[in-house]
Amino acid sequence: MDIIIASFLEDSIVPKFNYWIYVILMMIGLYAMITKNNLIKKLIGMAIFQTAIILLYVSVGVKADANIPIISHHGEKDHVEHAQNENLDSASEGSSHHGSKKEYHVIDKNKFANPLPHVLMLTAIVVGVSTLGLALAISQKVHGSFGTLEEDEILDQLRPGGHD
Amino acid sequence: MIWQFDIIILIFLVVTAVIALRVKDLLGASMVFGIYSFLICLLWAEMGAVDVAFTEAAVGAGVSTVIMIATVFSTTRRSKD
Amino acid sequence: MKFFGLLSVIIVGFLLLSATKDFPNWGDEDSPANSGPVSSFYIEKTEEKTKVPNMVTAVLADYRGYDTMFETVVIFIAGIGIIAVLRTYGNNESIPKNQVGDEGAGLLARMTCSLILPFIQLFALYVVAHGHHSPGGGFQGGVMLGASYILLALAYGLARAKSCFSEKRTLVFAALGIFIYVGWGVLCLVMGSEFLNYSALDSILPGGVEMARSHSMLAVEIGVALTVTAIMFSMFSNLSTKGRLDKGL
Numbered sequence: 001m002d003i004i005i006a007s008f009l010e011d012s013i014v015p016k017f018n019y020w021i022y023v024i025l026m027m028i029g030l031y032a033m034i035t036k037n038n039l040i041k042k043l044i045g046m047a048i049f050q051t052a053i054i055l056l057y058v059s060v061g062v063k064a065d066a067n068i069p070i071i072s073h074h075g076e077k078d079h080v081e082h083a084q085n086e087n088l089d090s091a092s093e094g095s096s097h098h099g100s101k102k103e104y105h106v107i108d109k110n111k112f113a114n115p116l117p118h119v120l121m122l123t124a125i126v127v128g129v130s131t132l133g134l135a136l137a138i139s140q141k142v143h144g145s146f147g148t149l150e151e152d153e154i155l156d157q158l159r160p161g162g163h164d
Numbered sequence: 165m166i167w168q169f170d171i172i173i174l175i176f177l178v179v180t181a182v183i184a185l186r187v188k189d190l191l192g193a194s195m196v197f198g199i200y201s202f203l204i205c206l207l208w209a210e211m212g213a214v215d216v217a218f219t220e221a222a223v224g225a226g227v228s229t230v231i232m233i234a235t236v237f238s239t240t241r242r243s244k245d
Numbered sequence: 246m247k248f249f250g251l252l253s254v255i256i257v258g259f260l261l262l263s264a265t266k267d268f269p270n271w272g273d274e275d276s277p278a279n280s281g282p283v284s285s286f287y288i289e290k291t292e293e294k295t296k297v298p299n300m301v302t303a304v305l306a307d308y309r310g311y312d313t314m315f316e317t318v319v320i321f322i323a324g325i326g327i328i329a330v331l332r333t334y335g336n337n338e339s340i341p342k343n344q345v346g347d348e349g350a351g352l353l354a355r356m357t358c359s360l361i362l363p364f365i366q367l368f369a370l371y372v373v374a375h376g377h378h379s380p381g382g383g384f385q386g387g388v389m390l391g392a393s394y395i396l397l398a399l400a401y402g403l404a405r406a407k408s409c410f411s412e413k414r415t416l417v418f419a420a421l422g423i424f425i426y427v428g429w430g431v432l433c434l435v436m437g438s439e440f441l442n443y444s445a446l447d448s449i450l451p452g453g454v455e456m457a458r459s460h461s462m463l464a465v466e467i468g469v470a471l472t473v474t475a476i477m478f479s480m481f482s483n484l485s486t487k488g489r490l491d492k493g494l
Contacts, residue, residue, distance in 0.1 A: 014167045015270035020262060021174040025181055027258040032185050034250040038243040040190050040236065044197055047228070048181050051204055051220075058213045063279055064165060064272035068214050069288070070380065071298040109288045110274050113212040115300040116284050119309060121216050122301070123316045126384060126473075129223050130323030133480045136235040137327040140487055143239040150244055165272065214380040215301045222388040227477055230395060234485035 018059040025052035039139045039149045043132060050128040054121045061114035069115040071107070166210065173207045190236045190243050198229035296455040297377045297462060305382065306462040310441045313465070314426050317472050321419050324476035327483050350400050358400035365393040373470045377459065383469030390470065391477025403482060412482075415475040422472030426465050 029052060032045025139149065146154050180203060184196040201224035209217035269276035278284070287304055297303040305313055350358075373386030398406035430441040438445030443461035450457040 009171070010167060014171070015272075016265055016268065017171060017174065018271050019265040019268055021178060023258055023261045023265065024178055026261070027254045028178070028181050028185070030257070031250060031254045034254070035247045036185065037245050038190070040232070040239075041185060041193065041243060041245075043232075044184055044193060047197065048184070048200070051201075051224070054216070055204065055207070058208055058211055058216060059271055060276070060278050061213070061284075062165070062211050062272050063274050066165070066212060066274075068212050068380075069300040070214070070378070071292050071300070073298070107289045107292070109285050112288050112300070114279050114284045115287055115304055117278075118213050118216050118301045119304045121213075122219055122305060122384060123312055125216070125219050125223055126316055127319055129228050130320050132228055133231055133484065134323050134326050134330070136231055136484060137330045140235055140238055140484070141330055144487070149239055215299075215382065215385070218380050218385045219388070222385055222392065226392050227388060227395070227481070230392075231480060231484050234481065238485070238487055 018055070022052050022056045022059070025049075025055065037151045039142065039151065042151075043135050043139070046135070047128065047132060050124070054124055057117040057121050057124075061117035063110060063113055066113045067111055069112045069118065071112075165212065169210055170207070173203055173210070177203055177207070188243055188245070190241050191233065193243075194229060194232040194236055197232065198225055201225040201228065294455060295458045295462070297459050299377055299379065299382075301380075302376045302382045302462065302466070306465050307443060307458055310430075310465065313469065314423075314430070314441075317423055317426060317469050320476050321423055321472055324415075324419060324479050327480055331483050331487055355400050358396055362393055362397060365396070366390060369393060373466060374463070376466055377462065383466035384473055386466075387470035387473030388477055390474040391481075394474075394478045395481045398478075398482065403486065406478075407482070410475075410478055412479070415479045418475035419472045419479070422468045422470070422475070425468030425471070429461060429464055429468070 026049055029045045029047075029049030033042050033049065036042050036045060142154065143149050146157055148154060177200065180196060180200045184193050184200055187193045187196060201220060205217045205220040205225060208214075208220060269278075274280065287300060287308070291300050291303045292298060295303050295307055297307075369386045369389035371386075372381040372389060373383060376382035376386070394406055394410055397409065433442050433445045434440050436445040436448070443458040444454045446461060447454045447457045450460050452460070
């Protein structure tokens with residue numbers, strides 16, 4: 001019974017589950033940005049939206065049974081080989097193909113996760129925190145000017161009937 | 165790449181996101197947002213994106229939560245919805 | 246208003262969910278994103294052309310160096326923008342002077358923070374420097390270093406943190422980081438090649454062409470770390486005091 005449930009999950013739900021959750025998170029963030037009254041809740045919705053997009057991109061670059069995208073050299077022997085080959089390389093003006101004596105074995109690209117989405121998403125995270133910081137500063141100024149952070153009260157004060 | 169782990173964390177993510185938006189106390193909402201950031205950092209570490217997980221742990225769960233709490237302390241703490 | 250929001254969200258969500266039917270399976274090795282020529286080139290050729298085992302750092306600092314440079318500029322603009330939005334000039338209210346007796350947190354927190362802060366900063370510098378061989382790099386180390394100053398401000402009071410890292414010093418560091426990055430690119434121009442083409446620095450850096458690229462990546466990561474450190478602390482100190490920088494949280 002357990003095996004049947006596990007195989008059902010693995011064949012029909014796991015392949016697309018990340019993408020369904022990404023759509024659900026994105027819609028939660030969008031709903032919060034549109035309908036919430038409080039400015040800080042709107043900003044939390046914006047941050048949830050941004051992390052959902054990053055979830056999509058990182059999920060695209062996943063490979064089954066793949067390692068992290070860092071090539072690791074185990075043991076001292078490789079380091080000694082590196083040092084000797086580097087001396088030879090710098091002596092011969094930096095040409096990087098030496099035929100059979102090279103220490104770079106052919107890298108199987110299916111053993112490593114795809115590094116390109118990770119690079120793009122690093123930039124996205126940092127830009128997201130910059131936007132959040134600036135939005136929080138503006139909301140502090142709004143609170144100082146109107147005395148409240150609720151959108152409907154601010155709109156009431158801005159209409160021709162109220163002050164300001 | 166353990167898919168059981170993946171499904172559980174994704175369900176927790178949706179639950180945490182909904183809670184962060186429903187709590188009326190803004191300080192509590194910021195803290196639950198910090199929990200959301202930690203969970204998504206765990207998810208990326210499990211998917212093999214270690215640099216992204218490192219950045220999210222430092223930036224999202226660290227600096228982003230702290231500046232949100234700093235703003236909540238400077239303005240009001242209750243929200244009407 | 247809520248009804249229209251819910252309706253539009255449901256429609257868009259339904260459209261996107263029906264589009265996921267055509268996505269390749271999660272974890273597929275033959276999907277177009279994973280088997281394309283660009284990703285395969287990055288995985289197979291990065292180590293032999295730049296001698297940096299961490300593919301993400303190599304792509305970030307060398308192959309996509311323009312994006313990283315402008316991302317650093319975006320952080321800088323956000324920090325300057327926060328100062329510009331929050332700072333008030335003139336005398337609309339009496340601004341209290343810098344209070345000397347701002348104690349920060351209690352005795353236990355202060356002792357713990359004073360024990361742990363040097364290790365946090367050392368680890369942050371290690372993350373910046375070792376970003377070629379392990380997960381890490383400029384951003385991660387810079388944010389950790391900035392967070393260590395935030396911890397100092399929380400434990401000992403903002404006045405103590407400001408004596409280490411005054412506002413003028415944060416702005417100088419932020420600008421210096423970008424100056425290092427752009428200056429390195431101009432150095433490549435001066436050596437006769439294109440902007441940010443690190444292999445042109447082969448003649449002045451030790452090692453071969455690959456080691457020149459590896460050393461240049463370290464230099465630009467240091468620039469990025471300086472800017473990120475300064476701006477993270479500046480964001481915190483401005484946001485927690487509404488731009489006045491007198492008393493902390």
